[in-house]
Amino acid sequence: MKLRSVSPRTWNGAVALVVAAFVFAAPAASQPRIDVSILPQKNTAFEPLPSNIVAAFEKGNFLESVIVLPNGDLLITEAIGHIVWRVSSTGTRTLFHHSDIQPVGLAVDIDGRIVSSGRTADGTGAVFIFHDDGELERTIPIEGAQFLNGTTFVSPGQLLVADSGAGTILQVDTDTGEVRIWLSGEVLQSHPDRNPLLPAVNGLKLFDGSVYATNSSRMTVLRISLIGPDHRAGEPETVSENVVLDDLAIAADGTIYGTTHIYDSVIRIEQDGSATTIARAEQGVAGSTAAAFGRRTEDRNTLYVVGDGGFYLDPENPAAANVVAIDAGEPGLSLAASLSHLAYPGMERAASMAVVRCITASGSDERRRAAAPDYTRFLELNMTRIAFAGQVYGDGRKAEPTARLYFMHGLDEARAEAMMEGSPYFTEGVYSSCDAEPFDVMLGSMIGAVAWPDEVSRDR
Incomplete structure (x- = not known):
């Protein structure tokens, strides 16, 4: 799940997060901050797929988002430490970016430009554009944003960003810096009767001319068609419900792979809406936050999953924050193929x-x-x-x-x-x-x- 108001501090010797005063006012330190037993989470069969832990980060790390670069390396935001890590497919970890900004979501444009949603040092919502070497090239401030989260490009230079606090999706022109509301409405907002720690609209991905959006609070996955050459938002339709998803990755045939975060699992959702759990905490996906398919020939069937080790749900008792490779048995959607809605010349x-x-x-x-x-x-x-x-x-x-x-x-x-x-x-x-x-x-x-x-x- 994504974080609300964020600032780093030391907590029991580990780096931790202050979301807001009420967030950590749990009845007891040993109790999870969200009672998952009262949520109408769908029961799913467990059919584990082959997997292995690529890299393990120390307890207290909050791996938030992941993208895969053309050379196979992963870029991963670590929301607590204000870091973007580069992790090779063999697990070698190097620092990509570290500063006083807080990077959250990640996306890569068709020309290779790397962007992140998040906050500036003074707490202003922003989109950050990076050079290939990790140097911060430009910041696009977004005044009034509450919590910028999941991201996806709908065409070259046109980025959608979920504001999980406001329950809206913004469109950002990464060339001009222009920002507008792309979509708003009740289906993107938090459920009024559920724990406020469950984010509203959260993860965003593009597939077959539509944007797929998770709403963790309402436990839905929405499909929003792109209309016209300016990619206006169509009427949202629900394709999955009663499943808490944080982020999602989409296979070439439209199968959705979702990270459940507070349920420590990865779920596969078929096009008919049926769901199967393919990985649990014992496979290393505790606190699963984000997923992305490999981009090279040798790992196109590999689903890379990152997580926080359960830190968000129970910050006193997290496990290691892992990068896990799951053999999905089917290829992910290539970056070029995700833009199939754009007209062929x-x-x-x-x-x-x-x-x-x-x-x-x-x-x-x-x-x-x-x-x-x-x-x-x-x-x-x-x-x-x-x-x-x-x-x-x-x-x-x-x-x-x-x-x-x-x-x-x-x-x-x-x-x-x-x-x-x-x-x-x-x-x-x-x-x-x-x-x-x-x-x-x-x-x-x-x-x-x-x-x-x-x-x-x-x-x-």
Whole structure:
């Protein structure tokens, strides 16, 4: 389960969490803070799947979210210690990020950009964008957010974030920083008669043109269709009920794998709604908080599960917080396949061009300035032959261009090279050489199409 108001402190020699004054006002230190016996949790058959513990963190760690990177490494938020860990598939643990921010949810965009929901040092809700090396690149503050939690991208740059405190889902443009409410309503909010420690809308995942959202307090899984090119929210429908889920991962065929957190288990939910428990505390999934499928060929059938060792339910008596690998026997959904709702581009025949690279001669600045008027007019008069052209800054944008590229259509390599050798920059010695190579245009926003049929890029 996710945390409400968070600040780290020492508790019985271990790092612990202050959620709010009332949260730890339990009748006795040895009693769990949520009475799970009064919840209408569905009884499920236990059919354990093969599993192994990949990494074990010390008692008192709160492993909150997990994503899998293309190279197979896991990124895991540790909510108490303000840490994002990198864990290899063999269990090697290295620090990815540690600062005064509190990262909670995790997501990775199709271009590899890593983001996290959470809080800044002063408690403001925010989305954090990281460089590949873990350095914090940018913070998008979200004033008024209560507790930012699960995340998923619905298209490149468009992130959905669950606010488990407010019972809403926000849409965040990670390029512009624009934030708006994507969906609100009673189905996302807490159940009025249940323990307030059970979060409202919680985990988010994308599958087959819909967002799947858990509501831990209402014990439901919702499916919310994406509508139109701006991915508006459709009417939520319930696909599972009477099961407390924190996070979820979805297999390629639509099977849901959910972490129950306070029930120390992982549950598989078929498309007909039937549920089976596939792992329990004895497999190492005590306090299971989040799950994600592997992304490489060798681990696409592996479901990685993280947890808090039962810390949230009983902070005085937690077990180790583990990373567990479960053999699900079926592959997860690839990142590209999860975006199948985005339109496939049209198909065009590959356009054949010649690309000419002209290298800037050393010490040619004065010659370049003198020849610039004739050179620019030369390009203008040949625009019908040049698809596009531009400058290459081999020494960085603050330095002068080290080369220029010219993409020519309607000319073969010899003719394209001869044309640029007739340009004022070449004849006046600004260029030391101009060499042409064949080039085929395969895709791009400039042509608005690709050079292959849809079937090539569909997940198989």
